[in-house]
Amino acid sequence: MTNPDKKRKTLTLGKRKADTSIHLRGESRGFDTNEKPQDQEPPLVGTIDFLLPCRDYVVDFKVADTKRLSITLEYLLRLLKLLGRLTEEELAEFFNYSRKELEFVLSEAKERDYVAWRNGEVELNNVGRALFSSGQNIPFSLELQSFSKRVGFDLLSLGFEHRGHLSYFERSLPELEVMHTSFVEGGSKDIPAVFRKNYFDIMISDSRLERERKGLYSIDKISSGDRFSALVTVNIRLDERGVGQPDYSLAGPRADQDAASRNEIFESVSSFLGRQCRTKRETDQVSLDLFKALIEGALTTPRSQAVGKLQSPKSMAQELLDAVNSAEGNSAFIGSPFLPEIGTQLIAAIRDGQSKRQCTSNVAWLLPNAPAWGMTANLPSLIEGVFEEFSFLTDDGTIEASQEEQALKSERAASSPALEWFYSGSLERHTEAAFAPYKKVGHELSISNNLVEVLVCSDAAVLIAIHLPPTRGSAMLTPVGVISSSEKVVNLARQYLIQLQAQTAGTP
Template structure:
């Protein structure tokens, strides 16, 4: 993150960020499934083959010097009469040269062997091919199959922006196949070293099995207007390939826009109050009588987020904990916290916020695996100990959450504010993030919170969890 060029006290009014200090801020990661289908395509390609060296030299000579005398050609190459006749026969039989009154010219067929972008001649043979080719059903663009893992296969699916048009996919395929032929040919014929050109496409196309491919979405926003996100698909494909698939960009934009919600639906005030209760000393500068001044904290946090130190036990978090920079900071917090721990905890506890598609990414599984790896080193000598991950939820969670955590405690999150996301590695580390629109009452949520290895904060977090979890009957 960039640092603020002016101190916090210079900020005036109610603006989130002054225009001269505005910047792009990464907010979240979410994985979705791109619907695809395999189609059996029959087509023909013109495959280039090299001519023999002797024929190539003759054709190139006549290309540059048409109408040469046969004796001059023989002298140029140092051929005998018999050798010249052999070469001329090789060129005449397929109709590449014309012999008139002892002179030589390229025929139209011979001249056509020289492509505009090539200096050497090539012979093309037409071959029939029949292959199953995968296309996504949003942009009707080639999409190789990738087998989703145990979490990916339950992720939310990217909707088709034109449901009525989805039935016309087969009609669109010939044109789309031709449009992306080079990309398709590189996929199916990679390594053959052939030069291929599409010759024709059979109109009979057979739809085969449907499949899904994970697509990673990163969201960003301007610091001055964080509840209006921008999308980034660069984790999925290179920019030039994304530009060829504007329909997918549009579908993703609609998907993200549909996540907008009202602050009241996420208990925004109560969520921020919970955040303050966990780290009152750290947040006192941003706390007023009505609770956390989240706008002011946002302004400070986007410029104040820094590296963890032994004397900086609590840090602000901007954006999801799963973002690369935040993840690295949290791992540093785990290192500091583990250094002061005497035993690995039995469980890593997470409280799920009630935002749509929370945890819909394999990044969350990666985070839990890293936490387990860190705390596992504390009890390295005890092979029987194993730290489990538990998620507290209000109701039955989506299947991808069940596949991510070792244990699910349904209804155990009923007393927590809906916008609060909480992680506790007992006696080692914690992170608390509030999800709510920022700068407007309705909009996409903006993750904003803290992470800490401060023993006082950890103790409050454990007590907060204890106070709000249902008691055993």
């Protein structure tokens, strides 16, 4: 069953759940993972959102509504069904009707074209006999109604898709490629079969149809409409080798969708991720050394002993869990910082840091050279959640805001510390869109192959992660890291970013 307000397909589990989300203004970005026991399903380490190409079609169709006949007419038809041809006298005697009463009943039956009435004899005609289902002696009639409805279908799995509002960030995400264009090229000639296949979802999305559960009778006309996009979410899980791989099972309202109809989506996702994935290189050890230096203040043992050489994400995460000093406001994690449970840990660390000291510095972010980094609607939610903890307001571009509200936003945004970020190469469109509402400063770095991510949240807390490539094979990089409200760790990270900024400024 498809919810009319749903705007995304979710490859694997995507049912929203407010109580697992970061405490943010507006729509919750948390997901109810509904996870199976640990020994049955690998842990979730990330999510990636894509735009799913769709098209609108205007469909003119008829629906059938079954209506019971009047009692008098029903019994007349049932008698003729059982006994065949009868005379007017036999019918009048059976029903104890006067001549006038019999004429009234027979006239109604003839007007509806259910009987043949001539020469004083009455019998069912073809239309009358068609009122009885096979083996049934109770007639029914069909009342047809015409409808015209604009419906959308995605161009990959051909599933019914409701057109919903997409944010500026969501519209900046990459669109999945249509690998096979036969449906797109075929246009409206393929729509009748797709419409019939998805009619149940279409019916319950329309109160006019759903209220009386009207059945589809015919499709009369198809008109092609505009293209639009929906969202599809891909979950990344660790496989048995500790390698991040996309999980292509469907759940929630599309759990019963047959596998054959999902192949197009899977193929397009695989093609995109296949171009993004990478394996370990010798230069990645440099990133590991930097990561160990930045988290030194969060460890109970020397970093050289606490974290070994570049290894699998699962092994690295276990070493961090064993070595991190949680008593000093530190915690280790494995998985994307944009997963709600990890984002919630960061917000808790910010609150802890704010309770211990005054926090007036800006928010600074070193972005890693990790494939598909930030390709999730949870990215802008995390930024917003971090800024709200410091009571910063941003210009979110809402045209509905009053002039007073807009003026307040502008005043507060002008006095808020900037969001400062450091990156190598060019920023992806979705990353620029996520940073767009904030007073911001960007620094393009000359370094390459950087796998370290550092998010310094004013003077309150810091998130430091290394995006680990698999030891063998090709897969998505898996983040492993530390969240800390320790002043020592925050200062280490802040000083490193200041050094990067100085190096960038001094580059000819």
